[in-house]
Amino acid sequence: MQTAAAVSAAAQSAAAASRRGKERSRRGIVATERLVKGSLFACAMLSVASTFTILAILLWQSGQFLAMPEASLWDFLTGSEWTPLLGAEKKFGIWPLVAGTLLITAIAAALALPTGLAVAVYLSEYAPRKVRSVLKPVLEVLAGIPTVVYGYFAVTMITPILHDRVSESFGTYNALSAGLAVGIMILPVVISLSEDALRAVPRSLRDAAYAMGSTRFDASVKVVVPAALSGIVASWLLAITRAIGETMIVALAAGIRPQMTLNPADEVQTMTGYMAQIFSGDAPAPSVEYKSSYAVAAVLFAITLGLTLLGNLVLRRFREEYD
Numbered sequence: 001m002q003t004a005a006a007v008s009a010a011a012q013s014a015a016a017a018s019r020r021g022k023e024r025s026r027r028g029i030v031a032t033e034r035l036v037k038g039s040l041f042a043c044a045m046l047s048v049a050s051t052f053t054i055l056a057i058l059l060w061q062s063g064q065f066l067a068m069p070e071a072s073l074w075d076f077l078t079g080s081e082w083t084p085l086l087g088a089e090k091k092f093g094i095w096p097l098v099a100g101t102l103l104i105t106a107i108a109a110a111l112a113l114p115t116g117l118a119v120a121v122y123l124s125e126y127a128p129r130k131v132r133s134v135l136k137p138v139l140e141v142l143a144g145i146p147t148v149v150y151g152y153f154a155v156t157m158i159t160p161i162l163h164d165r166v167s168e169s170f171g172t173y174n175a176l177s178a179g180l181a182v183g184i185m186i187l188p189v190v191i192s193l194s195e196d197a198l199r200a201v202p203r204s205l206r207d208a209a210y211a212m213g214s215t216r217f218d219a220s221v222k223v224v225v226p227a228a229l230s231g232i233v234a235s236w237l238l239a240i241t242r243a244i245g246e247t248m249i250v251a252l253a254a255g256i257r258p259q260m261t262l263n264p265a266d267e268v269q270t271m272t273g274y275m276a277q278i279f280s281g282d283a284p285a286p287s288v289e290y291k292s293s294y295a296v297a298a299v300l301f302a303i304t305l306g307l308t309l310l311g312n313l314v315l316r317r318f319r320e321e322y323d
Contacts, residue, residue, distance in 0.1 A: 058301060061294030070288045076295060082258040082274075084289045092292055094299055096258035100175070100268030101244060101300075104254060107179025107264060108186060108243040113236050115183075116190025117225075120232075123191070124198035125220045143188035151252030154181035159253065162265075169265040173255030176264035181249045186239040193238065197231025198224055230315050237311040241304050247272040271300045 066073050071092045079093020123132050159177040162170040170176065201224050209219035225232070255267030256277055269277075275293045283289035 055301065058294055058298040061291060062298045065288065065291035065295045068288045068291065071292065071295075080260060082269075084292055085283070090288065092295075094296065096260050097269060097271045097274055097296060098299070099260040100250075100254065100258060101270040101272070103175050103262065103264070103268060104179040104182060104250060104270060105240060105243045107176060108183035109236075109240055111180060111183030112186045112190050112239055112243075116187050116235075116239070117194055117232060119187075119191045120194035120198055121220055121225065123195045125216060125224065139188045139191055142184075143192070145185075147185060147246060147248040148252070150181045150185050151249040154178055154249060154253035167265060171265075171267060173253060173257075173267040174265050175254060175261075175268045178250050178252075178254035179264065181253060182243050182246050185246065185249065186242050189239045189242060190235050193235030194228070194232045197228040197235065200231065201227045230317075233314045234311050237307050237314065241307045241311075244307070245272060245300065245304060247276050251276040271296045 065071055066076065070090050076092050076094055078095075079091060080095050081091040081093045082096040083089075083091045123135060127135065154177045155172070158180055159170060159172060159174065162174070162177060205223050205227055206219050209223045214222070250270045250273045254270060254273055256269050256273065257267040258269040258274070259266065261268065274296055278290055278293040
């Protein structure tokens, strides 16, 4: 009897210890989950706070610039001359910088968007597995090249070819050279994201197209690409946003002459190029030229934000869901 009682007491003690261990383990799991959740929330709030801090600084500094006697909001938004560093009369019309930015972005988009989509279709629908396993790492390496290297490539390789073999009107700095270099830079973005969107299309859609007698080209162009349209357009908008915000390539290859032109052989200056010029020491910190760079940055922020919102709208409007 005593032995049975001792065994029963030991079992009860072990059960109680097990329950206490499970309770401690449960409390530890709950504490860990709360810590992880709090850390993730803090990271999310840090990104949001950083964005609003940048926006507040841009608006504050832009307000100080527009409050100066040399500048006004109307002239800034409607003026067609940008000469803050030349002549006795300083003019701050943003449109020459916007025109240079859009010209280089258009050249880059004309090269990268169709080429990137074609390569993405090839990788997704045509390329053998071994070829794809080689091309994908090469594209990833291309995406990792510093942009300053693209800038020197534009100056030392693209520009001499344009001058010698296309037209002597291409000088040392021109929009076409910079635009082509930016287009090469954003190619991996278009290819990678578009290829992911194409591979996400269910195999059943391809099989249905083949069952109807379609060739591989017909299935790719008429079925797969339309089904992945939202992802493709989103990749295009992301690449365009990346091109608009590029700095080093345009600072090295496009030039420092703000002008409204459609001639790709002309020297132009972009918004990011002007900011790089000012922050490299061409103007003292409290001057109107220095303050103007914040107003230019605010316009650039508004353009990229608009493209981002447009991309989200396209994703919601054309998103395809499959079972």
